Amino acid sequence: QVQLVQSGAEVKKPGASVKVSCKASGFTFTRHYIHWVRQAPGQGLEWMGKINPSGSSTSYAQKFQGRVTMTRDTSTNTAYLELSSLRFEDTAIYYCARDMEEFSSAARFDSWGQGTLVTVSS
Amino acid sequence: QSVLTQPPSVSAAPGQKVTISCSGSSSNIGNAYVSWYQQLPGTAPKLLIYDNNKRPSGIPDRFSGSKSGTSATLGITGLQAGDEATYYCGTWDTTLSTGHVVFGGGTKLTFL
Numbered sequence: 001q002v003q004l005v006q007s008g009a010e011v012k013k014p015g016a017s018v019k020v021s022c023k024a025s026g027f028t029f030t031r032h033y034i035h036w037v038r039q040a041p042g043q044g045l046e047w048m049g050k051i052n053p054s055g056s057s058t059s060y061a062q063k064f065q066g067r068v069t070m071t072r073d074t075s076t077n078t079a080y081l082e083l084s085s086l087r088f089e090d091t092a093i094y095y096c097a098r099d100m101e102e103f104s105s106a107a108r109f110d111s112w113g114q115g116t117l118v119t120v121s122s
Numbered sequence: 123q124s125v126l127t128q129p130p131s132v133s134a135a136p137g138q139k140v141t142i143s144c145s146g147s148s149s150n151i152g153n154a155y156v157s158w159y160q161q162l163p164g165t166a167p168k169l170l171i172y173d174n175n176k177r178p179s180g181i182p183d184r185f186s187g188s189k190s191g192t193s194a195t196l197g198i199t200g201l202q203a204g205d206e207a208t209y210y211c212g213t214w215d216t217t218l219s220t221g222h223v224v225f226g227g228g229t230k231l232t233f234l
Contacts, residue, residue, distance in 0.1 A: 035223065037167075037223075044124060044210065044225055044226070044227045044228045045159075045167065045210055045212070045225040045228070046225070047212075047222060047223035047224065047225065050223075059220050059221070059222075061222050062218060062222070095166055095167070097167075100169070100172065100178075106155065106214075107155075107157060107212060107213065107214055107223045108155075108157055108169065108172040108173070109157070109159070109167070109169055109212075110169045110172075110178055112166035112167055112168070113166065114166055115166055
């Protein structure tokens with residue numbers, strides 16, 4: 001079955017960077033967009049950006065431009081999210097999500113990773 | 123402040139029906155498909171409805187979606203204990219040239 005398994009929780013200091021991984025299985029990784037969505041404690045969902053099936057193109061939410069990098073390794077079926085210059089307000093659960101239709105970026109997120117808690121603390 | 127507006131909470135009795143609204147604008151709901159997600163406490167969101175009114179495999183027909191103009195609605199009939207959750211609407215927004223995904227602030231469903 002379709003599965004996205006994310007890396008474990010991280011604790012980082014302000015100004016540091018974090019890299020979260022999302023390993024896919026159960027589907028053809030190179031046919032689906034992967035999106036990243038975060039959720040601050042007790043808050044709603046916030047879209048961060050997406051990466052196309054081949055990894056050749058990304059689109060980031062304006063809020064994160066310059067601080068975020070999304071990549072994917074098709075040899076290991078793994079997507080990555082790197083966020084730099086971390087601030088206290090970046091403390092959140094970070095989710096990867098698969099766009100349902102092959103080669104389509106229609107924001108239909110039919111499979112989600114379990115989430116990775118990133119805590120920014122001094 | 124979320125781009126899409128949802129009521130923060132709704133209440134209903136088990137077995138009853140509830141509707142959750144999601145209001146947007148012509149740059150998002152008015153020109154794009156809407157999806158709905160259910161998030162149980164401590165878990166990742168789950169897709170309930172996509173393309174305004176379609177259900178993924180495995181989602182019971184107690185869940186329905188509709189869209190009119192710049193608003194969308196999620197309906198849940200025959201409420202069950204497992205339906206107590208937070209519900210989010212989401213869609214594309216074309217305000218910026220590259221487009222981006224926006225969500226509502228979430229609606230928490232509780233039982234009376």
